[in-house]
Amino acid sequence: MRIMLVTDAWEPQVNGVVRTMKRVSAECEALGHEWDIVSPNDGFRTMPLPTYPEIKLAFGARKQIEERFLDFEPDAVHIATEGPLGWAARGICLKHKMPFTSSYHTRFPEYVNARLPIPLWAGYKYVRQFHRYSGRVMVATVSMMEELTARGFNNIAAWSRGVDTDLFHPDKRQEDRGPYKDLEGPIFLNVGRVAVEKNIEAFLELDLPGTKVVVGDGPAREELMKKYPDAVFPGSKFGDELGSYFANADVFCFPSLTDTFGLVILEAMAAGTPVAGFNVPGPKDLIPGTNAGAINDDLAKACIECLDLDRDVAHKHAQAFSWKACAEQFIDNLEPLPVPERKRFWKRFKSLRRRKKVPESS
Template sequence: MRIMLVTDAWEPQVNGVVRTLSRTVQELREMGHDVMMVTPNDGYKTIPLPTYPEIKMALFAKDDIEERFEAFEPEAVHIATEGTLGLTARRICIQHRFPFSTSYHTQYPEYVSARFPIPVSWGYAYVRWFHNMAGRVMVATPTMMELLVSRGFKNLAMWSRGVDTDLFNPALRQPDRGPFSGFQGPIHLYVGRVSVEKNVEAFLACNLEGTKVVVGDGPARADLETRFPEAKFLGAKFGTELASCYANADVFVFPSFTDTFGLVILEAMATGTPVAAFVAPGPKDIIPGSGAGAIGPDLTASIKTCLTLDRAAVRQYAEGFSWRACAEQFLTNLDPLPAMERYKTWNRVKNALRRRRKPA
């Protein structure tokens, strides 16, 4: 298949959306599919997203995307994000009556409301409008599907996640705790963006023995370092260094209420480290009954429960999540057009573009 995938979130950004898309694209290409990426790195003029400068919003991209759309003749178009590139691709597909799918990676209404005095209902009005023309809206968990149904979304489909069990491996655990050498145990770890919507403060406020460690960066880091001087802030880590942090922790703590999945949960579990979390989208779909973590209204109690769990069983549970299965589920959700319908669609698109270019 020829698949055009449009996303405002892409490398060098480091987050769960980018990791999910990059691994899915890698798997699709290994399966023999031709994937054209449309990202902010494609030479467009960009501006930083307010309060999240790592994300670059591309401007004036319509003509280029339309030309690439015509030249590539995709059999399926997937729009992964609701930013400027996503809006542009949506407009092109609707204009040419070309079916497309979308995915709901981030609870933008809650994120925006946490930063600005904007009602959550306004945010949902926007994202519902954005996704309402999609043939499929892919979501990561049953909880997110239920939430979006309650908000008036339609055409929802499951698209789960995977984890690299070779990179994130229990063998990285060291007797001296590697990156945490010299820290008093047990080691309680958070990995992710250090920002208000991630609720890192709830983790740091827990009354725990041992050491709390934060791996990651973000706008709330300076304030939290001042308020919680006993915690260790190590900044962002990547690759084997990040995997070693997971493996050498005793508990991974996921305090967020606003994530749609929480890819870091699987990364921690793959190293054998159990996960403590609140009852929230993502954790409530992954953790209960797994033997790989604990959730509940009392984060401190969940952390203490995790200290009693079998690390081998945690690793075994994570091995059930593969990126190949994730990519195959993504393909199923694309629901590409039959051959004859593709032929009619592309004739219609080309004729429309030809008429637009014809001089008056």
């Protein structure tokens, strides 16, 4: 199939949406599918997101997206985010009666509420309207599917995630503890965007032995470094170096209340590091009953419990999640036009464009 992906989140952003869609698109290409990816990097007029300037919002893009839609003639359209590009693509699909799917990567109302004085009910009204006409709303966990269904969402479909078990592997654990060799143990690690909605301060406030390490960058990093001088903030890490940070930690602490899954949970487990989290979507879907981590409303207790867990069990649990299976599930969830209808659909638009004397792409 030819798949058009529209996303407000793309490189150079480093977050779960970008990493998921990059890996899924690569896996789908290996299966023979073709992509046209619309992102803020495509020359649109952008402005920084208030309170988070690293994220660029693209406005006035509808005409260009529509031209690309008509030129690419996608078999399926997927809208990954509820931002300006997502709304533009949604409008184009509704205008041309093109089916589309969408995904719910972040607990958007909670995310916004953590940054701005916007009540949750207003946030949920916004996202319900956005996803209202989506053929399928892809959601990562059972608990999020139940939560969204209870909030009036329709057409919810399961779409799990994967993990690179070569990059994140126990073999990267070193006798001298690698990046932590000069730090007092045990090492409690957090990896991700250093921003208020990630609730990292809840982790840094915990009364724990050893050292807390926060890997990543973001708008809250400088403030947290000043407020918590005993914690270590090495910045963003990638590739094998990131794998070493995961594997050499003793416990991975996931304090977020706004994620729908948490890719870093699987990455930590794949590296053999047990994960501690709150009893919220993501941790409560991936951890209970696995002996690969612990959840508790008292996050410090969960962290201490993880110190006694078997690292091999955590690694084996993560091996059940593959990116290929994630990509295949994504393809199964798409809502392409049936082949006969698809041919008539694009034939009609080609005829319309010729009448309007709009040149087709070569």
